[in-house]
Amino acid sequence: MAFWGDYHTHTVHSHGKGTIEENVVAAINRGLKEVAITDHGFKHLLYNVKRSKWDVIRAEAEGVRKKYPQINIYLGLETNMNSGGGNIDIIDSDMDKLDLVVCGYHRFVASKSVGDIMRFHIPNLWLDMWGKSTKKRIVKNTDAYIKAIERYDIDIISHMNYGACVDCVELAKVCAHYGTLIELNGKRVNIPDRDLELIAMTDAEFICDSDAHSVDKVGDMSLGKSVIDRLSLPLSKVANWERIPSFRSRRKKQEKGQTV
Numbered sequence: 001m002a003f004w005g006d007y008h009t010h011t012v013h014s015h016g017k018g019t020i021e022e023n024v025v026a027a028i029n030r031g032l033k034e035v036a037i038t039d040h041g042f043k044h045l046l047y048n049v050k051r052s053k054w055d056v057i058r059a060e061a062e063g064v065r066k067k068y069p070q071i072n073i074y075l076g077l078e079t080n081m082n083s084g085g086g087n088i089d090i091i092d093s094d095m096d097k098l099d100l101v102v103c104g105y106h107r108f109v110a111s112k113s114v115g116d117i118m119r120f121h122i123p124n125l126w127l128d129m130w131g132k133s134t135k136k137r138i139v140k141n142t143d144a145y146i147k148a149i150e151r152y153d154i155d156i157i158s159h160m161n162y163g164a165c166v167d168c169v170e171l172a173k174v175c176a177h178y179g180t181l182i183e184l185n186g187k188r189v190n191i192p193d194r195d196l197e198l199i200a201m202t203d204a205e206f207i208c209d210s211d212a213h214s215v216d217k218v219g220d221m222s223l224g225k226s227v228i229d230r231l232s233l234p235l236s237k238v239a240n241w242e243r244i245p246s247f248r249s250r251r252k253k254q255e256k257g258q259t260v
């Protein structure tokens, strides 16, 4: 009984300590059949992947793919929510270059506009500093995420409710509709227990990832698994428990006849 793959790991290309190859070898040693490299998106102010380096990173990943054919490797990004209007830090042409699109809210991200600094990032930063939120802010953040999910083929929402509070159950219903997976993150699970139980009753699916920033954490989904066990959430709702997750962006590419 085991997880099929880990779909959220970082490398030296952003804020991680390991190389792509080291993360892949760690995943193989954990017995995983798939692993994703998902470094921080282009607009993260501190740890971003440089768009200009993408072809070099892709070539590196292809080299590792050839060397380790026993594991399926995805090269994606953990993109950033960077506006209250649901923008994330990729452009449409980036989608074809990404095997997987993870999306989350992070501090220290370049905003889409000055208005978004004032009306999205600063309010969230301020409320997060005090460890609270307001109903109005939750509505606005939820709306931003919904717009992003509607607009982009986001495969996974990472660490939902971290840094920017949302109505997790309402967001889960939208995730269910579009086939976006809700992550039980390896470093933090910010979704309240009752919401997790309610989400499990919707058509949405969870996915457990490590969010590893060091090689030794690749494939460590113990936090997510402990939440599942503690709340008796059905493993049938976990997209990477003993099965290959069906990712939304890949389904879309296959529909369009693109090779994935």
Ligand SMILES: [Zn+2]
Binding pocket: 078, 104, 106, 158, 159
């Ligand atoms: Zn993150």
Ligand SMILES: [Zn+2]
Binding pocket: 008, 010, 078, 158, 211
């Ligand atoms: Zn991450």
